[in-house]
Amino acid sequence: GATRARPDRLGMQSALLLAVRHGGRMERGGRRRSEPEEADKGRMKRTIIKDWKTRLSYFLQNSSNSNKRKSKKAGKHRNYFRPSPEEAQLWSEAFDELLANKYGLAAFRAFLKSEFCEENIEFWLACEDFKKTKSPQKLTSKAKKIYNDFIEKEAPKEINIDFQTKNMIAQNIQEATHTCFSVAQKRVYSLMENNSYPRFLESEFYQELCKKTPISRAAQGT
Numbered sequence: 001g002a003t004r005a006r007p008d009r010l011g012m013q014s015a016l017l018l019a020v021r022h023g024g025r026m027e028r029g030g031r032r033r034s035e036p037e038e039a040d041k042g043r044m045k046r047t048i049i050k051d052w053k054t055r056l057s058y059f060l061q062n063s064s065n066s067n068k069r070k071s072k073k074a075g076k077h078r079n080y081f082r083p084s085p086e087e088a089q090l091w092s093e094a095f096d097e098l099l100a101n102k103y104g105l106a107a108f109r110a111f112l113k114s115e116f117c118e119e120n121i122e123f124w125l126a127c128e129d130f131k132k133t134k135s136p137q138k139l140t141s142k143a144k145k146i147y148n149d150f151i152e153k154e155a156p157k158e159i160n161i162d163f164q165t166k167n168m169i170a171q172n173i174q175e176a177t178h179t180c181f182s183v184a185q186k187r188v189y190s191l192m193e194n195n196s197y198p199r200f201l202e203s204e205f206y207q208e209l210c211k212k213t214p215i216s217r218a219a220q221g222t
Helices: 002-022 034-066 085-090 095-100 102-114 119-131 136-151 163-175 182-202 204-209
Strands: none
Touching: 034 102, 085 204, 095 102, 095 182, 102 119, 102 182, 102 204, 119 136, 119 182, 136 163, 163 182, 182 204
């Protein structure tokens, strides 16, 4: 019995040693491990913020380019500036508050891109544009494009909706009306509101926006 106890004890000591090493410092009892862990956390946080800024910059520019018809309006860039902490905190009160703000929308799109589900917000935005279309000819062509981009099987940005809804849309776009995508848009909105939106509010980037200290000048709109 005594011969077996020794290897077990050595194994436990090895495991303990590894655990202390993993903390970053070889100190008795594993004390002060929090320092390297905090440093790692800080580095990870800076990397996350840097990635966010890159994506955010792209979506802010993309938003500007996609609104060519409105580009002549004065003050179109006003909402592209980094919001105040108070403005950013408003986004947590309602999903619509976030979507109504150009900077907030760009930030949310950047977040969805990081989660590999940006097709949801892109579909929602396409539907919003579709509902504002007045020309019947444009309505039909836009309906077909939305169907080809987001709805049909193996579409490049295929959204996750049920087969029945997809079939209904396929029939409706033959004689396109403004309500062609209403059911699908509501489902995607609900999906974002209940899943992605709460995670966005908990993200490092959003938490930074709500703080008094700016992330960096590079994160501010131009």
